[in-house]
Amino acid sequence: MKGFRKPWTLDLRAEKRKFPLSAFGFSVFSLPMSNIHIARNHQSLGSFSEAAVREGIHSGRFSAGDLAWREGMAEWKPLGEMAPQWGMELPPPALTAVSINETPLAALPAEGSGPAWEERERRGFFTALSQTIGDVLLRPTQTFASMKQTGGLANPLLYFVLLSSVMFAVSAFYQIVMTTMNPALFAPKIPHAASFPSGSSFSVALIGSVLLSPALYVLSAFISSGITHLCLKLLGGTNRPFETTFRVICYAQASAAVLNIIPLCGSLIGVIWGAYAIIIGLKEAQCTEGWRATLAITLPGLLCCGLLLLLGTAAGLGIAELSHQTGGGLPTLPKLP
Amino acid sequence: MLVPRFFWRPLFPGEHDPELTWGLVIALSGILALGWLLSGLPTPLCPLHALTGLPCPTCGMTRGLSCLLHGNLKVAILFNPLLMAILIGMAFYLLYCVVVVSVRLPRLRYEPLSKITALAVRLGVVLLILGNWIYLIVREW
Numbered sequence: 001m002k003g004f005r006k007p008w009t010l011d012l013r014a015e016k017r018k019f020p021l022s023a024f025g026f027s028v029f030s031l032p033m034s035n036i037h038i039a040r041n042h043q044s045l046g047s048f049s050e051a052a053v054r055e056g057i058h059s060g061r062f063s064a065g066d067l068a069w070r071e072g073m074a075e076w077k078p079l080g081e082m083a084p085q086w087g088m089e090l091p092p093p094a095l096t097a098v099s100i101n102e103t104p105l106a107a108l109p110a111e112g113s114g115p116a117w118e119e120r121e122r123r124g125f126f127t128a129l130s131q132t133i134g135d136v137l138l139r140p141t142q143t144f145a146s147m148k149q150t151g152g153l154a155n156p157l158l159y160f161v162l163l164s165s166v167m168f169a170v171s172a173f174y175q176i177v178m179t180t181m182n183p184a185l186f187a188p189k190i191p192h193a194a195s196f197p198s199g200s201s202f203s204v205a206l207i208g209s210v211l212l213s214p215a216l217y218v219l220s221a222f223i224s225s226g227i228t229h230l231c232l233k234l235l236g237g238t239n240r241p242f243e244t245t246f247r248v249i250c251y252a253q254a255s256a257a258v259l260n261i262i263p264l265c266g267s268l269i270g271v272i273w274g275a276y277a278i279i280i281g282l283k284e285a286q287c288t289e290g291w292r293a294t295l296a297i298t299l300p301g302l303l304c305c306g307l308l309l310l311l312g313t314a315a316g317l318g319i320a321e322l323s324h325q326t327g328g329g330l331p332t333l334p335k336l337p
Numbered sequence: 338m339l340v341p342r343f344f345w346r347p348l349f350p351g352e353h354d355p356e357l358t359w360g361l362v363i364a365l366s367g368i369l370a371l372g373w374l375l376s377g378l379p380t381p382l383c384p385l386h387a388l389t390g391l392p393c394p395t396c397g398m399t400r401g402l403s404c405l406l407h408g409n410l411k412v413a414i415l416f417n418p419l420l421m422a423i424l425i426g427m428a429f430y431l432l433y434c435v436v437v438v439s440v441r442l443p444r445l446r447y448e449p450l451s452k453i454t455a456l457a458v459r460l461g462v463v464l465l466i467l468g469n470w471i472y473l474i475v476r477e478w
Contacts, residue, residue, distance in 0.1 A: 037346065039352070042351035042352060046449070067350070069347070069349065076347065152353075219362060219365055219366055222359075226359070236455065236459070303394050303395065
């Protein structure tokens with residue numbers, strides 16, 4: 001379409017040429033000069049003023065291989081290609097970068113290589129799994145301090161979904177056994193409890209929810225990490241991207257879910273231990289204070305008066321209601337002795 | 338700079354695509370929530386309201402969402418104005434995600450906020466939540 005200019009291809013220099021200094025001594029078109037955005041190894045290093053980039057190039061903080069973008073460009077290009085066009089000279093490359101607007105990356109600890117789960121091809125699946133669980137639960141400070149802050153969402157998500165789903169199945173098994181053995185004591189307290197069919201259709205509904213649980217855990221991982229990251233951001237405690245928070249939440253929650261293997265009180269211990277691991281993890285990985293991390297994970301609960309409790313109650317009631325609605329029409333499990 | 342500066346920028350090669358991720362999360366969560374409501378499954382009761390008679394800051398969300406589904410926007414907003422505004426905002430965000438991901442457009446971003454702006458945003462969020470909560474309590478009485 002002729003004459004149509006996409007907003008992201010606005011050429012600031014051309015616009016400024018169109019609107020030169022007015023007779024009153026100031027620019028009519030007074031858009032501020034845009035910052036330069038730098039990325040390296042699939043990670044944004046932040047946005048920097050032209051002076052900061054020039055200084056970074058001279059001090060060796062930025063290298064020619066870093067990707068650069070500023071308003072007016074249609075795509076990212078190597079800094080080595082763009083710097084001469086912006087009137088900058090490129091001395092030999094270097095490795096670190098400092099953002100003018102956020103915590104200097106150079107001041108943050110260097111990225112580690114853990115946890116063991118991300119080296120499972122080398123270590124073996126079960127060795128890596130058990131080592132990660134042990135490290136996160138027993139040595140959270142060292143584990144999260146040496147955790148990779150980036151590297152994709154897939155590995156932590158797989159760990160979270162795998163462990164959480166298996167542990168949900170274990171909890172469901174305990175629930176079925178206990179409900180079958182003593183429905184009066186362990187069956188969910190719902191209005192239809194009087195007609196509760198002694199654990200049979202309830203078990204079917206529970207098994208159905210176990211099969212659905214991986215999909216729900218994928219959603220849960222993103223929602224809980226998103227809310228936590230948002231709260232941490234509001235408290236001024238984010239020095240790393242969302243990916244870092246996501247990794248902490250996934251590894252901490254999934255490892256703590258293993259405690260569900262303890263009958264009756266395992267889930268409660270898991271919640272407390274998981275919260276502890278998340279606080280330590282956020283403190284170490286986001287390089288923030290403990291109080292900010294603590295407040296970030298308790299704030300949603302405080303606001304929603306126990307959001308997790310509500311969701312748990314809702315899920316329990318939902319399963320019970322489903323079992324009541326499907327009672328009699330579905331195959332039943334054999335009653336345990 | 339006191340006012341946040343927004344701009345459109347393309348994703349760099351290998352960058353995680355937040356619009357794709359959050360668009361999917363919002364869409365799937367919405368489908369789940371709709372399924373839950375339409376299937377007539379029980380909705381949770383607010384423990385704070387049950388214990389003290391006072392609504393919590395998120396009270397009225399289920400009723401509001403139900404009204405929204407029936408096209409009654411005015412009543413939905415009265416149930417919990419802040420949450421309804423967030424839900425409507427999420428719907429617009431989802432629409433934006435669908436467009437930019439499907440057409441592969443550059444993404445809307447903002448320059449890092451100055452300390453004063455960041456503080457103002459935080460205070461604004463706290464005041465919004467408190468104001469909404471006070472409204473819910475007053476309405477209940």
